[in-house]
Amino acid sequence: MKGVNLGVAPVTYGTGDRPPRGDYARARSDYTCEQDWAQYSAADHDTYRRLYTRQLQHLPGLACDEFIAAVSELGEPEHIPRFDDISERLIKATGWQIVSVPGLIPEEAFFALLAARRFPVTDWIRRPEEFDYVVEPDVFHDLFGHVPLLFNPVFADYMQAYGAGGMKASRLDACELLARLYWYTVEFGLIDTPLGLRAYGAGILSSAGELPNSVRSSGPRRVGFDLQRLMRSRYRIDSFQDTYFVIDSFYQLFDATAPDFTPVYNAVRQRIAAEGEIEPGAVLAGEREFSV
Ligand code: PHE
Ligand code: FE
Numbered sequence: 001m002k003g004v005n006l007g008v009a010p011v012t013y014g015t016g017d018r019p020p021r022g023d024y025a026r027a028r029s030d031y032t033c034e035q036d037w038a039q040y041s042a043a044d045h046d047t048y049r050r051l052y053t054r055q056l057q058h059l060p061g062l063a064c065d066e067f068i069a070a071v072s073e074l075g076e077p078e079h080i081p082r083f084d085d086i087s088e089r090l091i092k093a094t095g096w097q098i099v100s101v102p103g104l105i106p107e108e109a110f111f112a113l114l115a116a117r118r119f120p121v122t123d124w125i126r127r128p129e130e131f132d133y134v135v136e137p138d139v140f141h142d143l144f145g146h147v148p149l150l151f152n153p154v155f156a157d158y159m160q161a162y163g164a165g166g167m168k169a170s171r172l173d174a175c176e177l178l179a180r181l182y183w184y185t186v187e188f189g190l191i192d193t194p195l196g197l198r199a200y201g202a203g204i205l206s207s208a209g210e211l212p213n214s215v216r217s218s219g220p221r222r223v224g225f226d227l228q229r230l231m232r233s234r235y236r237i238d239s240f241q242d243t244y245f246v247i248d249s250f251y252q253l254f255d256a257t258a259p260d261f262t263p264v265y266n267a268v269r270q271r272i273a274a275e276g277e278i279e280p281g282a283v284l285a286g287e288r289e290f291s292v
Contacts, residue, residue, distance in 0.1 A: 020136060022103030022124060031109040035083045035100035035123045044125045045079045051131070051140045052077035054208055062215045063205055064191050064198040066155070066250070070148035080139055083121060086147060094156035098147060103136060107179075108170055114163025119150055132208065145202025146186070154250040155200075158257065159186070165261060174265040177231045181257070184230050184245045190214060190222060190290075191247050197222065197290060200247075213240045215292065221283050222246050222290040227256055229287075231268040233278040242281030246290050 027033045056077070059068050073089050075081045087097040099113065101120040113120050121142040126134040134141070149155045162182065169178040187203035197215050199205055204214045214220065221243045223229070230245055247253045283289060 020103045022101075022122065024102050027102050027105075030113065031101055031105040032099040032113070032118075032120065033102055033123070037080070037082055040080050040125070043128065047125050047128055047131065048080045048140055049077050052144060055144060055206065055211075058208060058211050059205075061195075062199055062211050064193065064200045066152045067148045067200060067205060070151040071144070073151055074143060074147060080125060081143065083123075086143075090147070090150060093151045094153055096150045096156055096159075098143075098150075107166065107175055111163045111166030111170065114159055115167060116163070117156070117160050119146060119159070121147070141202065141206040145206035149200060149202075152250065154254055158250065158254045161254070161257065162186070165257070169261070169265075172262060172265055174261070177265055177268055178261070180231050180233060180235065181227070183235050184233065184243075185225075185247070185253060188214070188235075188241050188244055189247060189253075190244045191249070192290065197246065197292060200250075210240050214244055218292065220244055221281055222292070223283070224288045224290070225252065225256065227264060228268050228271065229278070229284070231264070232272055232275075233282075234280060236280050 024031075052074075056071070059071070073086065073093075075085060083098045083100055090096045090098065094117075096117045096119060098121045099118045100123045103122050103124070105113075105120060110120065119142075122137050122139050124138060125140060126138045150159065162178075166175070166178055169175050185201065187201045189199070189201040190197050190204075191200050199211060199214055201214075204210045220241060223243065223245060225245045225247045233243065235241065235243075278284070
């Protein structure tokens with residue numbers, strides 16, 4: 001039954017005891033669905049507008065330039081955007097489109113969409129009482145956090161390569177190692193710039209609390225991007241990160257992840273078997289740490 005949408009919520013890493021809240025019965029076999037724009041309430045649009053305007057104020061000095069340059073591509077903050085309007089602009093910029101999904105989808109479906117340059121965006125929005133924190137990704141996280149950088153050609157290519165790499169990782173039983181790469185780059189990545197560290201990860205950029213924490217706070221560790229070190233590193237899903245990985249540029253990220261991961265997975269597995277995984281917040285001897 002692989003690849004068939006059974007109308008039930010997927011099993012994914014890091015979900016809690018509650019079942020995902022989306023209605024998977026309305027999804028197609030590739031897990032995409034129509035964005036039912038008419039069903040958003042005035043309160044839904046208002047939640048989006050308040051999230052968007054708050055987060056926009058936090059960006060200067062904390063978000064990377066590429067993100068700030070593209071955030072206006074999301075359109076006016078007054079309403080939850082129509083995904084098709086954004087796709088029209090995105091296709092012209094980098095050949096990506098965004099597609100609507102009911103929520104988290106199974107890994108293999110997710111990888112297949114990315115490999116086809118289609119980014120799945122959850123169509124529902126958090127409840128007002130979840131304004132500051134929502135367990136599952138909602139339309140605000142997915143759109144505001146992820147979509148601006150899909151307008152950047154190098155990052156856009158990285159995301160497609162990740163999807164193709166995910167399909168391979170599924171065959172190699174290496175999805176958990178590859179998921180760490182997504183977590184520590186696409187979700188929680190930092191980039192070093194001449195003006196200082198900046199955030200490019202969507203989990204940071206869509207969070208009012210984590211954005212200053214990741215870039216400015218003296219609490220967390222910030223270590224240089226190192227693929228094998230990263231794949232050995234566990235992560236927390238229920239609090240701010242204790243460790244962030246810092247890239248020098250999107251080119252560095254693309255180039256470092258371009259080689260075949262088959263031997264990388266094997267090396268990482270051997271190292272984990274010998275020395276264990278790396279806990280969040282650990283700093284290894286001789287490791288380059290970025291100061292803030
Ligand atoms: N080079 C990776 C592989 O062979 C594919 C990949 C690219 C994975 C970029 C993640 C990010 O598996
Ligand atoms: Fe995300």
